Amino acid sequence: xxxxxxxxxxxxxxxxxxxxxxxxxxxxxxxxxxxxxxxxxxxxxxxxxxxxxxxxxxxxxxxxxxxxxxxxxxxxxxxxxxxxxxxxxxxxxxxxxxxxxxxxxxxxxxxxxxxxxxxxxxxxxxxxxxxxxxxxxxxxxxxxxxxxxxxxxxxxxxxxxxxxxxxxxxxxxxxxxxxxxxxxxxxxxxxxxxxxxxxxxxxx
Amino acid sequence: xxxxxxxxxxxxxxxxxxxxxxxxxxxxxxxxxxxxxxxxxxxxxxxxxxxxxxxxxxxxxxxxxxxxxxxxxxxxxxxxxxxxxxxxxxxxxxxxxxxxxxxxxxxxxxxxxxxxxxxxxxxxxxxxxxxxxxxxxxxxxxxxxxxxxxxxxxxxxxxxxxxxxxxxxxxxxxxxxxxxxxxxxxxxxxxxxxxxxxxxxxxx
Numbered sequence: 001x002x003x004x005x006x007x008x009x010x011x012x013x014x015x016x017x018x019x020x021x022x023x024x025x026x027x028x029x030x031x032x033x034x035x036x037x038x039x040x041x042x043x044x045x046x047x048x049x050x051x052x053x054x055x056x057x058x059x060x061x062x063x064x065x066x067x068x069x070x071x072x073x074x075x076x077x078x079x080x081x082x083x084x085x086x087x088x089x090x091x092x093x094x095x096x097x098x099x100x101x102x103x104x105x106x107x108x109x110x111x112x113x114x115x116x117x118x119x120x121x122x123x124x125x126x127x128x129x130x131x132x133x134x135x136x137x138x139x140x141x142x143x144x145x146x147x148x149x150x151x152x153x154x155x156x157x158x159x160x161x162x163x164x165x166x167x168x169x170x171x172x173x174x175x176x177x178x179x180x181x182x183x184x185x186x187x188x189x190x191x192x193x194x195x196x197x198x199x200x201x202x203x204x
Numbered sequence: 205x206x207x208x209x210x211x212x213x214x215x216x217x218x219x220x221x222x223x224x225x226x227x228x229x230x231x232x233x234x235x236x237x238x239x240x241x242x243x244x245x246x247x248x249x250x251x252x253x254x255x256x257x258x259x260x261x262x263x264x265x266x267x268x269x270x271x272x273x274x275x276x277x278x279x280x281x282x283x284x285x286x287x288x289x290x291x292x293x294x295x296x297x298x299x300x301x302x303x304x305x306x307x308x309x310x311x312x313x314x315x316x317x318x319x320x321x322x323x324x325x326x327x328x329x330x331x332x333x334x335x336x337x338x339x340x341x342x343x344x345x346x347x348x349x350x351x352x353x354x355x356x357x358x359x360x361x362x363x364x365x366x367x368x369x370x371x372x373x374x375x376x377x378x379x380x381x382x383x384x385x386x387x388x389x390x391x392x393x394x395x396x397x398x399x400x401x402x403x404x405x406x407x408x
Contacts, residue, residue, distance in 0.1 A: 038324070042246040113327060119320040119382055120242070163388050164376070164401055171375035172368070178323055184367050197368055200404070 029055045033076035034111040043121035070128040080108040092150035100191035112177035237280035238315040247325035274332040284312040296354035304395035316381035
């Protein structure tokens with residue numbers, strides 16, 4: 001777990017002083033994983049050997065950083081997403097837009113098929129499923145907190161279904177990315193347009 | 205194409221007189237495809253040989269019905285979904301609920317990971333992508349028509365974003381099924397609850 005969080009920090013702040021070579025190697029390895037997955041390889045079929053070959057490093061380099069394939073896969077997904085923004089708390093609308101945009105980084109767009117490639121494996125590999133859950137659940141919880149706050153402040157309906165609203169905010173972007181659907185709006189307006197469409201329903 | 209549509213009809217009305225044995229064989233073969241995909245096999249890794257072995261039929265039996273693997277994969281997806289209902293036209297709400305429920309058949313729920321397994325292959329196999337598009341596009345168009353009608357009748361906002369609304373109606377169910385997320389509502393209320401949440405925003 002220390003390995004994972006340190007590699008993530010390195011991946012997100014790769015110019016941080018102290019371990020520039022490690023950060024570079026981490027990123028190369030994570031890119032190799034994402035590349036294999038987005039080429040349509042199933043998570044099950046990806047081996048540490050294949051990742052090492054694609055990244056141009058030795059297997060030992062990978063095992064020094066990640067204890068197993070599951071940890072490597074989850075860290076690759078983690079590296080696609082930006083760090084979750086701390087909700088500013090000024091308005092529910094603004095916070096929800098920021099939370100959606102936090103999942104739509106250029107890296108996430110580039111590897112948009114990765115999540116879909118990983119899904120089937122989540123149902124076969126309980127350890128991977130547990131780690132994926134540990135990764136996404138805190139992110140979902142931030143959105144839930146914003147929605148609960150909106151109910152408390154009167155910005156949102158008192159009878160709002162939190163889980164369904166969360167799904168309405170997250171699923172369209174996931175499906176649009178996975179299926180590479182074109183939309184009528186430019187990417188930079190996607191989150192705002194979606195939040196406004198949801199809020200017109202959710203706003204009290 | 206004749207093969208595909210006749211097999212679909214047979215799959216949906218498998219007690220239709222005239223070709224009960226063919227219909228049974230079709231369903232066994234399509235079940236084998238869905239079983240392999242939902243076990244987490246990638247579309248790329250599935251061979252006609254593997255399908256034949258799992259279905260307990262000869263390869264020739266499959267090739268007599270489907271010209272290639274792409275046609276077989278798409279027909280398997282088609283067999284998961286119910287036939288699209290003809291919108292009754294009484295209310296947008298009622299029609300949208302029926303359209304969502306048409307995608308949430310027990311068979312579709314049972315093989316909920318299949319679509320995710322197929323997605324990566326759509327970006328590598330242009331023939332598969334074209335056939336998938338030919339399958340889903342008419343289904344999307346029915347929803348668009350209902351939304352356009354709702355704008356015309358005044359049930360929906362005049363400035364409604366048709367594509368985004370379509371995504372808001374389809375994506376939550378897809379993600380919920382793919383990730384097997386639990387929701388606070390029972391399955392039979394999912395479509396209705398979602399449509400009401402969307403309409404509170406979309407309704408004029």
